Amino acid sequence: MTPEINVLYVDDEQQNLNSFKAAFRTRYRIFTALSVTAALDILDRDEIHVLISDQRMPEITGVEFFKITKERYPHIPRVLLTGYTDIEVLAEAVNQGDIYRYITKPWDDLELHNSVLNAYDHYKANKELREKIAELQKTNDGLNRFVYSLSHELRAPIASATGILDLVKMEGRMDDSGDYWKLMDACIQKLDYYVSQTVQFYKTARFKVEHERIRFEALVRSLLDLYSTSNGTRDISFNVQVNEEVPFYGDVFRIEIVIANLLSNAIKCQRPEEPDKKISIGIRTRTAGAAITVTDNGTGMDTEYVQKIFDPFFKGAQPGGLGLGLYILKEALEKLNGTVTVESEKGKGSVFEISIPNNPEK
Structure with missing residues (x-):
């Protein structure tokens, strides 16, 4: 042999x-x-x-x-x-x-033999490691292609279907076929949301953290303008108080994800029977960092749910959701070295408090 x-x-x-x-x-x-x-x-x-x-x-x-x-x-x-x-x-x-x-x-024959055996084990371990790295790279390339397909190829037909529904709405024909158009509209919106959350999670986990000047007032207003076009915010009053005492530097991509998911969560947790739906956003920047608070008077949650809402695919507080929004928020905060605390009472609403360190230019 x-x-x-x-x-x-x-x-x-x-x-x-x-x-x-x-x-x-x-x-x-x-x-x-x-x-x-x-x-x-x-x-x-x-x-x-x-x-x-x-x-x-x-x-x-x-x-x-x-x-x-x-x-x-x-x-x-x-x-x-x-x-x-x-x-x-x-x-x-x-x-x-x-x-x-x-x-x-x-x-010495024994010493040399043992050295060769140890060296060969080292060679095999390095070879296996290189093979694993190559496999991971192949998997990573496949994941990149998959996410590209989600964000481009799948978004295109979603946008086309949304455009057709917009024409139906403009022509006032949503009730022509019973509830079929409305059901289709709801399904397309849900599909678009799932795709957006998946792509958002991928980017949060993969993109490098970049620091730049953040202007919270403009950022929050642009997000509220975006959400104002959705049906879920029509009866909600927003109170925004931003106090930018000192310039704040951070990763605008992930900070936008944090605020967007806080707002989305607060909107979805509103109670239909509440006549005075409110969401308050408070932001204050200091030398040490930014404090962000989002308060709502929505459904709230039991204490048992508070510790679980940041787990992936947990839907206890929002049975109709995908269960990724707050998980993505937590992942983004970890990249920013930030923290989040939650106070909630079922039937009365929730308070989310975020702290993000300031990273001023050197």
């Missing part, structure tokens, strides 16, 4: 190569080379698992040879055999990763 480990031993003395072959020929598949040129030819041609070299050779030293092989074949562990002790050279070679281990000559 051919030994599993391929070992290349480089030495300018044939006697040393013969001794190595005699000692280990039954344990490894052995390759030998009398010169650096011959060794590089073997490395180009065969898969070598462990590389062994003598330190003193007429062309270059073993350490210098290992520097070359480290650049060309970085994943092969290198074992140096030396007949003399040059601590400075060896220490530098070890620290720079040029050699995996060094052994003094004449070598």
